Amino acid sequence: MARHDPVESFTTGSGPPEPEAKDDRFASARPAGPTIKGFTPAQLTATAIGTVLLAVSLWAILASLDQAVIGVLFLLPTLACACAFYAVGVRRRMRQGVIDELAEVLARHIGVPDATYLDIDARQWQGRGWVGVPHVLNIQYPTEVDDSAPDWASGVAEAVHAQLDEQYTVGRHNVRGHRLTLRDPTRTGGTLTPEPAARADRARDAVRRALPETVARPVPTQADLTSWLVPLGVDGAGTRVGWNLAAPQGHLLVLGRSGAGKRVLLTGIVVEAAARGWPVWIIDHRRVDLLGVRDWPNVQIVASTLDDQIVVLNQAWREMEGRVALIESGSSRTELEPLVVVVHHFREFASAVADAANRAGQGPAAASLALDRVNDLLRHGRQVNVYVVLSIQRADDPLLREENRDEVGTVVALGRLDNRAASTLWSGNVPAEQAEPVPGRATVQAGDGTPVLIQCFWTPDPREARRVNDEQDLYLLDALRPNVVTHPVLHVQRSRALTDSPEASWRVNLNADLAEGYGSSTSSLADWSRARTGGSSGGSAGGSATIAQTEAAGWSEMVMVSQLQVGSLARLDDDTGWVIIEQVEPVQNDGTKLLIRWRGNDGAGSQMVSRTRAVRIRHLNDGIY
Structure with a gap:
């Protein structure tokens, strides 16, 4: 079994670790406080010494009173107790030495x-001579450790x-508590032995029963947002x-019917x-x-048309080549x-690109454009x-040939695969339990780890x-929405x-670029919404002139609702479309929301919106507002 590589951290900061980079994940972490269970070895030794002194003092006092025999009767059992305290202290010191050495090994192992x-809380020491080995180990580790x-x-x-x-x-x-419990050691040395078949079957059944059918995506913490590990x-x-x-291979492949x-x-993943x-x-084919x-x-951008x-x-490939040039410089x-x-x-997209190239009279090189890129x-x-995040439907896709499979670091196979496909996908390391x-x-x-059965997080579709108007899904989406638009x-x-x-369209597409804002084909507000304004600088909406009648050359950006101003042209949601903001005021007894009053082509309206929700506003170069 491959050991966990501490480089793959759940809180890996702002970028992938360079070989010479110093790991500063634990700069703010504090050493763990020791678990105190009973007397320490030093306290037991001190108790033994004190017991000896007490026994000798009692014997001396009784001897001075001509009661030496009684003094001996007190002295002998007291000395025996002192010896027992000392022996327990010595054994506890030796056990502590075992745990200290183990802690050094684990510190190197988990990074x-x-x-x-x-x-490390070691309990129920048994067997193997006088010192023994612990039956239960509770290991508490820092939150900065990647245990995913x-x-x-x-x-x-x-x-x-x-x-x-x-x-x-x-x-x-216990992932939340960052605590690992190990138990039930065997009493024979040597290499690890496999569990009995019946016990393995019970373990797989327990895993299957433990997996819930739905798990809502957790809201990322601040530590999660600095991590390069996407749950x-x-x-x-x-x-x-x-x-x-x-x-080492950072791309992701999602497979499923x-x-x-x-x-x-x-x-x-996008969220x-x-x-x-x-x-x-x-690219949503x-x-x-x-x-x-x-x-x-x-x-x-979400590209839905083939063009x-x-x-x-093509632009993603150009971006990669441009970044390579930056590294070279x-x-x-x-x-x-x-x-x-x-x-x-991807497979449907690649086939559609090949068909478009063939219709344009291009050669084999153009037909394989999608696959080559x-x-x-x-x-x-x-x-x-x-x-790259790729999604495909079939496990026998040519993309999964060996030379391509090696470039994909994480593979997610949704649903059940047949044995032949599973053997090909997992390189012969077929998981014992198939997905239900x-x-x-x-x-x-x-990577090269063992395939594991999981239940993927549920993330609502924002549009749906x-x-x-599902309040629970909307609440989760509001919590997942970024507070900063970059x-x-x-x-x-x-x-x-x-x-x-x-042929001409093919050449136009190959020479096209990506630019900020909305293009001329979609910049007309008639295509976006039915917002209406009279052009008043104060934000009042009147008259019959519509923004849609004016060519809207300009750009847009995402802001939080708390940044909206009177007169802003904003898109609050798909139902209202683009509207003019007429009033922004706080909601009484709820400091987390604002009351937005707006006016559009279909009339005026108002709605309460979270202060931190991100909405799109439009900046126009023609001076409409």
Whole structure:
């Protein structure tokens, strides 16, 4: 079993660790306080010495009173107690030495600065001579330790086995409390022995029963937002399992049939990446699967048409090449923020690109454009912090050939796979338990680790939650929404309009770029909404002139609701569309919300909105407001 690599940390800071970089995760961590159980060895030795002095003093007093025989009767049992105290103190000191050596080994294994950062509570010492070995080990470790790998707890058990020469099993792993309990050591030395088949079956049944059918995505903490580990779900023990962008192979592959949960998982990955302030580019070949995150902060573009998808993929490849040039000119990789490129239903997208190239009369090189660009991103993107998230449906996809599979660090297989496909996907390391036909149930393999069964986190679709007005989903989305918007929206900018000629359109797409703001094809507010204004600088809405009648050249940005001002042109939600803000006032008895009064083409309205919710506002260059 491969041991956990401390480089793959759940709180890895602002970038992937360079080989020479100093690990400063524990700069603010404090050494663990020792667990006090009874008397220390020093206290027991002092008690023994005190008991001897007391016994000798009583004997001397009785001897001076001509009661020497009685003094001896008191002296002998008291001296025996003193010897017992001393013997217990010596044994406790020897046991403490065993635990101190174990702490040093575990400190190196899990990557903490030294043994003082660990608190090992050893109990129920039994067997092996006078000192014995502990029957139960409770290991308390700092919150900065990355314990998210599926085999992390078993790796610690293996390290303990190598030090104490006894086999331990994981009794409980309390991820929230950062406490690992190891118990039930065997009483024979040597190498680790496999569990009996019946016990293994019971363990698998317990894991299957422990997995819930739905787990809401947890709101990221401040430590999570500085981490390069994106949580995907939880295993049977409640341990979070994630996608580590800082791993040697940082890309992610999501595999699953329709209805298995790919859309929900990809939505969660996009939300997590955006919350960390990373830009996200999305190619949604199904057009509507990821439409709900189109207006999500830091999601710069969701390309739904094939023409736009070709441009976004080509531009992602150009971005990677530009970053490589920066590295060659002397820049550091740590200066480059992650760019997450999501390609949903890659095989269908690649086939559509090949068909478009053939219609345009292009050669085989153009027909394989999508596959070639994705292969280049997989091979070289991680070195410049460009990370690819691919979704496919079939395990026999040519993308999973050996040369491509080695470039993918984390694989998520949703649903059940047949034995042949599972053997190919997991390189012969087929998991003992297949995923059940439950939406979001998946098998995950990170690097060369053992595949583990998890339940993926449930992340609501923002568009669907607004449509049905699900209060619980809306509350969760509001908590997941980034408070800081770091990247503006992008649009496809072409040198000239697409034509009916497939050949000309192909050339236009290959030369197109991504630019900030909305393009001319979508900048007209008639396409966005039905907002109406009379052009008053005070924000009043009157008259018959509409913003839609004016060409809206300009740009937009995401701001928090608390930053809205009277007269702002804002998009509060899909139902109201673009409206003019007429009044912003606090809500009585609720300091977390603001009352927004607005006016649009369909009349005026008002709604209470969270102060920290991000909304899009429009800046126009033509002086309308």
